[in-house]
Amino acid sequence: MVNINAKNNYEFITVPIWIDWGKTKDNKILKKQTMAIGLRDKNTGIHIIHPISSFILSWRWRASEYNTKRKHATNIVKFLNYLSQEKMHKIKSLADLDIETGTDYLNSLTNDYRKRDTITDAARTLTSFYVWLSQNDCLPNVGDNYIESKKKKNPHNDRTYYESLFNPTLPQRTRSNRKHLFPIKYIPLLIEISILVAHPIALGLYLQIFGGVRAGEVVNLKRTQFRKRLNSADFLLNIKEQQLRTDIKDSSGSNYVKKIRKQQILQIKDWGNIMFKDHVEFYKDKDINGTGALFINRDGLPMSGKSYSQYFFKVKDKFLKFLIDYGTVEDKVIATDLRLADWGTHIGRGTFTNLIAEEIENPAELMFLRGDSHLLSCLPYLEKTERVRKKVEERMNHMHTDYIPRLINRQNEIEE
Structure with missing residues (x-):
């Protein structure tokens, strides 16, 4: 069971990594960038790759593009740092997680005035994270039946997906100030x-x-x-x-x-x-x-x-x-x-x-x-x-x- 009870002088970080992926016809090394999750000592700046990186590197996103891995790794890092600093839930390991903890985290994003899309994106990553934990028998506080009840099939491509396991309070939709057209x-x-x-x-x-x-x-x-x-x-x-x-x-x-x-x-x-x-x-x-x-x-x-x-x-x-x-x-x-x-x-x-x-x-x-x-x-x-x-x-x-x-x-x- 992975311990996430990091002390105040440690923090979770994303770690971009270049790996040797193969060779070209002229025998040159092909490289590929991927993303891992690390634990860093704030005092020394030294970090190690955390075992929880398997969620990104060995599961459904193992063949995904770098930016997809980066997005999900960033969402998980923010969640883990929230857990290590939050006193109310007293989470010491992943086995202590429950639905309420995930919902409270998402509500904290609302309280921090994050955008609705940011929160729903975090919820999608967190749902996948809980599914992964459940499949690895690391989520005893969340019933398998509840997770399976959220499993759906996309009628357009027959692929399965999970509806959000959480029901946070979301901010109202706001009109974006982003320009997509130059005069x-x-x-x-x-x-x-x-x-x-x-x-x-x-x-x-x-x-x-x-x-x-x-x-x-x-x-x-x-x-x-x-x-x-x-x-x-x-x-x-x-x-x-x-x-x-x-x-x-x-x-x-x-x-x-x-x-x-x-x-x-x-x-x-x-x-x-x-x-x-x-x-x-x-x-x-x-x-x-x-x-x-x-x-x-x-x-x-x-x-x-x-x-x-x-x-x-x-x-x-x-x-x-x-x-x-x-x-x-x-x-x-x-x-x-x-x-x-x-x-x-x-x-x-x-x-x-x-x-x-x-x-x-x-x-x-x-x-x-x-x-x-x-x-x-x-x-x-x-x-x-x-x-x-x-x-x-x-x-x-x-x-x-x-x-x-x-x-x-x-x-x-x-x-x-």
Whole structure:
């Protein structure tokens, strides 16, 4: 029975770990990042891997992606630290757990003003944790019949799942202040500012807005992935994990590809081609280890998701300041709204979706352009995406000339 009665000078933590996963055809080691749960001495900073890590590493999530493991491990770590500090329940080992303890923990999240979605997500992890404990005969205070009564089958895929074992008091749903759409008419200005103040990610911003590529997917790109073009001159990127920064023990999950796929990037007014040439010409010799990474940081190493986000927020701040200092009354109002809202690199994918949504003819076409389904199953839509590209390009042409980037004027400079 696992003892969790940690004293005040100990705490549970998540521990990201890189492991040797296999070998490539040329005998290079393939690595994979996973997540464990550790117990750390607050005084010395030394930690050990706790046996409870088996819940993440050996159960239903053993083959899951890193971010899935990270989410559940983080939820369990918070629960365990609550148990080690909470005096009311006097939990000394996992065998002391009961439904009331889990419910009280979830209620404590409500009392701490956590969001409803945060609490329901924690409840899902906690339900799985209790099921795992029960299956390992470590939960004597919770009847097997009660747990089995929560077992259901999904009619769409016949997979079994468990309804929540707990009934906490949940906060009311609140309207999110998160922005998913960047004002379309300001896209060229945003790109131009990125070229001026955050050149290392300017191309990445283009890929996000005109291809819906996530930030973690951007930093996984290699230069050679831009060689394949469609008849429309659009880029066709092979989005996949590249394992470019195995030296980083990053628990944020910002360096990962959410879905391996072929992703089309719309070629608007030849901006993408110009920016790509400019980017490669400037950074190809800065890749000190010859990794082939498309995005390189100031140290000559493949850029991490964290570094990419830092550059993005620099662009965001400069963009908003420009509108407030030099914009019209309307510009200033929009800048104020954007400054109060919650938005980051995710806004690129949302903006791409909205750019193309008005031009599509059916949901399958939207799924294809967003990379939500396999390319081969959507080949009939390849021709139609040329129409979408032209429509998006027309919308760019109709913008105020002050906001059209001076990218085409730079083409001769790049080619010289």
